[in-house]
Amino acid sequence: MFRINENFLKLQSGYLFPEIGRRVQAYAAxxxxxxxxxxxxxDVTQPLPAACIAAMHEAVDxxxxxxxxxxxxxxxxxxxxxxxxxxxxxxxxxxxxQADEIFVSDGSKCDCGNILDILxxxxxxxxxxxxxxxxxxxxxxxxxxxxxxxxxxYGNLVYLEMREENNFEPPLPAEPVDVIYLCYPNNPxxxxxxxxxxxxxxxxxxxxxxxxxxxxxxxxxxxxPELPRSIFEIEGAERVAxxxxxxxxxxxxxxxxxxxxVVPKALxxxxxxxxxxxxxxxWHRRHTTKFNGASxxxxxxxxxxxxxxxxxxxxxxxxxxxxxxxTIREGLAEAGFRCFGGVHAPYVWLKTPDGMSSWEFFDDLLxxxxxxxxxxxxxxxxxxxYFRLSAFNSHTNTVQAVERIMSAYALKS
Amino acid sequence: MFRINENFLKLQSGYLFPEIGRRVQAYAAxxxxxxxxxxxxxDVTQPLPAACIAAMHEAVDxxxxxxxxxxxxxxxxxxxxxxxxxxxxxxxxxxxxQADEIFVSDGSKCDCGNILDILxxxxxxxxxxxxxxxxxxxxxxxxxxxxxxxxxxYGNLVYLEMREENNFEPPLPAEPVDVIYLCYPNNPxxxxxxxxxxxxxxxxxxxxxxxxxxxxxxxxxxxxPELPRSIFEIEGAERVAxxxxxxxxxxxxxxxxxxxxVVPKALxxxxxxxxxxxxxxxWHRRHTTKFNGASxxxxxxxxxxxxxxxxxxxxxxxxxxxxxxxTIREGLAEAGFRCFGGVHAPYVWLKTPDGMSSWEFFDDLLxxxxxxxxxxxxxxxxxxxYFRLSAFNSHTNTVQAVERIMSAYALKS
Numbered sequence: 001m002f003r004i005n006e007n008f009l010k011l012q013s014g015y016l017f018p019e020i021g022r023r024v025q026a027y028a029a030x031x032x033x034x035x036x037x038x039x040x041x042x043d044v045t046q047p048l049p050a051a052c053i054a055a056m057h058e059a060v061d062x063x064x065x066x067x068x069x070x071x072x073x074x075x076x077x078x079x080x081x082x083x084x085x086x087x088x089x090x091x092x093x094x095x096x097x098q099a100d101e102i103f104v105s106d107g108s109k110c111d112c113g114n115i116l117d118i119l120x121x122x123x124x125x126x127x128x129x130x131x132x133x134x135x136x137x138x139x140x141x142x143x144x145x146x147x148x149x150x151x152x153x154y155g156n157l158v159y160l161e162m163r164e165e166n167n168f169e170p171p172l173p174a175e176p177v178d179v180i181y182l183c184y185p186n187n188p189x190x191x192x193x194x195x196x197x198x199x200x201x202x203x204x205x206x207x208x209x210x211x212x213x214x215x216x217x218x219x220x221x222x223x224x225p226e227l228p229r230s231i232f233e234i235e236g237a238e239r240v241a242x243x244x245x246x247x248x249x250x251x252x253x254x255x256x257x258x259x260x261x262v263v264p265k266a267l268x269x270x271x272x273x274x275x276x277x278x279x280x281x282x283w284h285r286r287h288t289t290k291f292n293g294a295s296x297x298x299x300x301x302x303x304x305x306x307x308x309x310x311x312x313x314x315x316x317x318x319x320x321x322x323x324x325x326x327t328i329r330e331g332l333a334e335a336g337f338r339c340f341g342g343v344h345a346p347y348v349w350l351k352t353p354d355g356m357s358s359w360e361f362f363d364d365l366l367x368x369x370x371x372x373x374x375x376x377x378x379x380x381x382x383x384x385x386y387f388r389l390s391a392f393n394s395h396t397n398t399v400q401a402v403e404r405i406m407s408a409y410a411l412k413s
Numbered sequence: 414m415f416r417i418n419e420n421f422l423k424l425q426s427g428y429l430f431p432e433i434g435r436r437v438q439a440y441a442a443x444x445x446x447x448x449x450x451x452x453x454x455x456d457v458t459q460p461l462p463a464a465c466i467a468a469m470h471e472a473v474d475x476x477x478x479x480x481x482x483x484x485x486x487x488x489x490x491x492x493x494x495x496x497x498x499x500x501x502x503x504x505x506x507x508x509x510x511q512a513d514e515i516f517v518s519d520g521s522k523c524d525c526g527n528i529l530d531i532l533x534x535x536x537x538x539x540x541x542x543x544x545x546x547x548x549x550x551x552x553x554x555x556x557x558x559x560x561x562x563x564x565x566x567y568g569n570l571v572y573l574e575m576r577e578e579n580n581f582e583p584p585l586p587a588e589p590v591d592v593i594y595l596c597y598p599n600n601p602x603x604x605x606x607x608x609x610x611x612x613x614x615x616x617x618x619x620x621x622x623x624x625x626x627x628x629x630x631x632x633x634x635x636x637x638p639e640l641p642r643s644i645f646e647i648e649g650a651e652r653v654a655x656x657x658x659x660x661x662x663x664x665x666x667x668x669x670x671x672x673x674x675v676v677p678k679a680l681x682x683x684x685x686x687x688x689x690x691x692x693x694x695x696w697h698r699r700h701t702t703k704f705n706g707a708s709x710x711x712x713x714x715x716x717x718x719x720x721x722x723x724x725x726x727x728x729x730x731x732x733x734x735x736x737x738x739x740t741i742r743e744g745l746a747e748a749g750f751r752c753f754g755g756v757h758a759p760y761v762w763l764k765t766p767d768g769m770s771s772w773e774f775f776d777d778l779l780x781x782x783x784x785x786x787x788x789x790x791x792x793x794x795x796x797x798x799y800f801r802l803s804a805f806n807s808h809t810n811t812v813q814a815v816e817r818i819m820s821a822y823a824l825k826s
Contacts, residue, residue, distance in 0.1 A: 003533035113703035290526035
């Protein structure tokens with residue numbers, strides 16, 4: 001009889017977004033007139049930049065003609081895209097990442113999960129709490145955790161708590177860890193990392209020979225040019241880190257699907273027989289064996305955001321969302337909420353009022369303001385008592401939602 | 414120090430297609446005037462059907478407008494595509510597969526590899542020889558094999574040899590196996606399976622509680638309506654099989670990227686604690702956690718092939734390639750080659766003449782006819798002395814290549 005991967009049986013049911021959906025649906029059924037505004041899920045709402053649209057049409061037309069038709073492309077991505085990424089995302093910031101260290105894919109969620117394929121059993125994994133749930137679930141599937149305990153934490157994982165008391169900075173692990181997931185600008189807290197903060201992690205990894213998995217999906221939202229946008233802006237990181245980036249939040253590609261992962265050639269490790277193994281070569285083998293390249297029209301669309309018009313269009317797109325973030329942050333602060341993030345990220349993280357639990361505030365906000373957000377406890381135990389609001393919406397909706405919240409919760413008065 | 418997955422170190426270097434590329438490049442450099450015709454790699458060459466082009470343009474335009482914009486779609490695929498697949502590929506052939514048993518993805522290569530995520534350690538794996546190398550390599554990565562032996566075979570894998578003597582029908586395993594990879598119409602041999610042949614495998618799997626991983630990427634090339642196009646046309650298969658299908662070879666999507674996997678709800682297994690576990694629920698969890706849906710315009714393009722025009726256009730496309738296959742098969746047979754396949758598949762498998770090895774014939778064919786094919790030994794030890802020619806080309810090129818072969822090799826005379 002064949003055997004299944006029983007690590008899957010340790011997974012808790014995907015609770016957060018289905019439960020949000022269930023509660024919103026029940027509320028809407030009971031209150032069909034309620035003008036609900038959704039600021040829960042982190043999905044973009046604005047159309048694709050015009051440069052991407054034009055490039056995708058052109059690529060589709062190429063596929064209609066036998067002289068310009070393209071079949072299988074390089075699994076790692078077309079040179080036109082990898083070179084544009086290397087030039088604009090790295091060389092322009094004086095970061096020495098080459099085109100052949102970049103692997104184009106169909107999404108960061110996939111890459112973050114798939115990266116575990118090249119890592120071995122027995123690694124001690126550190127994740128922040130609160131955290132993007134995919135890091136946790138994929139480690140459960142890979143057998144890197146024990147069973148779940150009360151409170152939803154898994155055995156063997158090392159949780160780095162981010163709370164108001166530590167300014168949402170994850171502390172260095174008390175015990176040595178092998179793999180560390182970091183996400184900056186952070187989902188869900190909306191906080192950003194300073195150069196010193198990243199320096200501390202790179203030093204830790206160099207000292208302990210740990211691997212940093214750095215998720216930079218929201219880097220385009222960093223507005224201060226002095227802040228690092230890539231882990232590779234920190235000297236030595238090319239020997240300890242893999243970076244994940246995505247066009248999803250940068251250019252509205254959540255439904256179009258394009259991302260990339262950077263595995264520097266300087267990143268290596270000693271295998272059990274003492275030989276030096278390059279992680280770049282392992283990921284290259286994984287990527288070319290289990291993936292067949294991102295869609296050609298999609299890669300053309302992604303490359304178009306590096307054109308002069310494309311860069312201006314994504315700046316405008318991001319400014320629009322960041323204007324929403326400012327509206328949320330300022331309005332809620334005025335109403336007396338304690339708010340965090342939202343300056344270099346499209347998320348505002350707030351302390352629930354009056355000691356409400358995350359889910360109590362969810363229900364309260366829904367019934368009093370018809371606004372949907374995300375309970376912080378859904379991102380981990382340390383998120384209890386917090387709440388995430390997303391800036392991914394139209395400005396009109398955002399203003400309306402904030403006005404409703406300000407009039408319902410006048411916490412200062 | 415972090416640890417890597419050392420199973421990757423067992424992998425032999427990706428030998429076949431790079432080596433073909435190297436030899437062709439060297440030949441072309443030495444003979445710049447040689448009019449080389451490539452019939453090696455299994456990649457389509459003809460433009461996308463007009464219905465797909467129109468649907469993709471329309472979908473791209475939807476993404477340009479805020480009222481029709483779509484962000485994240487369902488990870489399993491949009492209902493419009495899953496329902497079209499269920500209706501046309503299954504219900505139309507009286508196969509009871511429902512839309513929610515279908516998982517849309519970005520490629521069968523990915524699905525064939527990723528499926529191992531839900532299977533446990535300790536499964537005994539059977540693969541045919543010759544075989545599509547991805548089945549082997551992904552099992553090496555997952556730790557399901559021992560080290561490689563002389564001749565390129567991995568320990569612990571059970572190889573089912575397909576040779577002229579058994580009409581290229583893989584024999585039932587001599588020892589019990591847990592997982593069996595089958596591919597029909599077959600790559601590389603171009604042979605097809607009869608109903609009785611598949612019945613035998615389903616019976617074997619039901620008796621031994623084995624899992625069949627059925628790759629039907631070339632099903633659209635089956636021209637006899639009596640032949641099974643899906644493993645699920647065999648009663649009981651829904652309790653033992655997972656099926657992989659792709660739009661790559663059906664509609665020219667090798668660069669566009671769309672495929673699907675069918676995991677029936679009736680497929681379950683007993684876990685080590687005696688509970689019954691549904692493979693559908695495991696794959697659902699894997700797919701929604703480590704994948705984020707295929708690109709929206711791509712899914713619209715795929716759905717368009719199920720329209721009335723779309724179905725006619727893919728019939729024409731496939732007939733064009735099958736006309737090439739007939740040209741190859743008949744021309745080579747006339748020249749005295751022993752040829753197989755090519756009736757319900759775009760590949761012709763041939764015995765090399767005069768006892769040449771696969772690579773000897775590769776060089777001979779390249780230098781005498783300027784035609785590139787694929788050495789059978791690249792697909793496994795049992796492929797030695799065989800050779801694959803692909804029908805994916807223009808008809809003009811195919812006719813020219815066959816004429817050259819016929820005049821260079823007059824084996825009967």
